Amino acid sequence: MDAYDHRTIGQRQDLFLFHADSPGAAFWLPRGLTLFQELEGFVRDHMRAAGYAEIRTPQVLNRSLWETSGHWDAFADGMFRIAGGKTLGADGIRNxxxxxxxxxxxxxxxxxxxxxxxxxxxxxxxxxxxPLRLAEFGLCHRDEPSGALLGLLRGRAFTQDDAHVFCAPDQVAGEVTRVCGLILRVLAELGFDDVVVGLSTRPEVRVGSEADWDTAEALLAAAAAAAGLDPVLQPGEGAFYGPKLEFILSDRMGRRWQCGTVQIDMNLPERFESAYIGPDGDRHRPVLIHHAVLGSLERFLAILLEHHKGQLPFWLAPDQVLVAAVGPDQQRAAQEVADRFKAAGLRASVDVRSESLARKVADSVSLGIPVVAAVGARETVDGTVTLRWPDGTKEVLYLEAAAARLSAMTQRATRRRRMRRETAA
Known part of the structure; x- marks a missing residue:
């Protein structure tokens, strides 16, 4: 693995680890969990602003539900199935x-x-x-072949920012257009403007009538055009229950990864006999729109770490500022500076080791900490800190001014995201 592989970055920055005890799943360390939660919160803010209600559903569900949905048969190879405490293979346990x-x-x-x-x-x-909009950060498990596992990029356990919109047929185009705008906006804010969109049509193994598939594919193609997209046709690559739009990113090695998706589904509402009461007082079948903004949060984090070579934007970094004591006499002062930064809402850590300042700065870069605040003898007397910015430049500020400057950097990022959401709405 090279220095910018996300697995190398994860080990170097104490973000996560992998172990044979759980193949295909990550053990999240404190710094990594902070990063994960920041990304999750970023998406959650967007979803709330877009009118989604967040829910949580069970991890383990009865076979009857999966038979109703069609997964028990059509997705058998990808599921961890259980009977009497034993994991079932694709053929199940037979009496x-x-x-x-x-x-x-x-x-x-x-x-x-x-x-x-x-x-x-x-x-x-x-x-x-x-339209009823539901969202969930659902922990999912899929029985991926061991040869396909690749760190966070492809695993057996992952968190999906799953969302579903239940709507009337005449609301589909507007909802798909809105969702596509949401996905592209979030990706752009995270630094990905070069996104390829694919239109995946009915696969060989599928559920539902051909008429429903005709309707769903026509609806999705029309909605994509209304959203200003010109998707690349991907015949046979749709989900077994409906066609989908796939938002595909390229990583620094040129590998393509499907992240966000939008799917129109006529089948699950039929299989679950879903209905709403229309203006005429009769029961009507809703159209279901599945979508994910980032897809697997773990996969997206891997792409993000590699894209930024481990140097994440200030607002997202697990530790935003490292307070470094220049010498042993400044240890207490450095801790006080770190406490002040924390009180300002910053994620600050402190380094009071008996190492040179140059060593501490180098270690902060390796850890992906954007800003170093040095506290030496002069800073302690003057009530200042020397900030080292990501580009290597330095600036001496009084402590309160430094706290305000760094806090404003996070607030500006928040305001920019809010303004973009409000503009889009």
Missing amino acids: AEGELADSRDLALKPMSCPGHMRVFGARVRSHRDL
């Missing part, structure tokens, strides 16, 4: 008569959509409730 085990069979969820169908169907819905 003496050769039949599959009974309804006690369970499965770890590979995706959140069936759970969201249950939430929608929990009570009578009116046309006034639509």
Whole structure:
């Protein structure tokens, strides 16, 4: 692995680790979990601003639910299935008569959509409730082949920013246009402007009628055009329940990774007998729009770390500023500076080791900490700090001014994101 592989960065910066105890899943360390939570919070803010209600659905669900959704048959190879505490293979566990085990069979969820169908169907819905937008940061498990595992880029356990919009047919175009704008806006704010969009159509293994597929593909293609997109056709690459738009990023090695998706689904509402009461008082079938802004948060973090070569933007970095004591006499002063920065809402750490300042700066760069605040004898007497910026330049500021400057950097990023959301809305 080279120096900018996300697995190398993760080890060097104490973000996460991998172990044979859980192949295909990461152990998140404190700095890495901070980074993960910051990214999750960034997406959550966008989703709330777009009118989504966040929910959480169970990790383990009964076989009957997966049979209703079609996953038990169409997605069998990708699911961890359980019976009596034993993991099932793709063919399940059969009894003496050769039949599959009974309804006690369970499965770890590979995706959140069936759970969201249950939430929608929990009570009578009116046309006034639509569009109903639900979101979840769902921990998913998929039985990926061991040879396909690649750190955070492809694993067996990942967090998906899963969202579903239940809407009337005449709301589909507007909702897809809005979702596409949301995805492209978030990706741009994270530094990805070069995004390829693919239109994936019906796969060989699928559920639902050909008429429903015709309708869904036509709706999605029209909505993509209305959103100003010119997607590349990807025949046969759709999900088994519906066509999808795929938002594809290229990493620094030229590898292509599918991140955000938008899918139109006529099948799950039919299979779950979902309905809403229309203005005419009759029951009507909603259209379901599945979408994810980043897809797997773990995968996206890997792409982000490699894209920035481990030097993340100030607002996202696990530690935003390192307070470095120049000598042993400044240890207490350095801790006080770090405490002041923390009080200003900054993620600050302190280095009081008996190492040279040059060594501490080099270590901060290796850890991906954007700013170093040096506290020496003169700074202690004057009540100042010397800030070393990411480009290597230095600036001496009084402590309160430094805290205000650094805090404003985070606030400016927040304001820019808010303004972009408001402008888009």
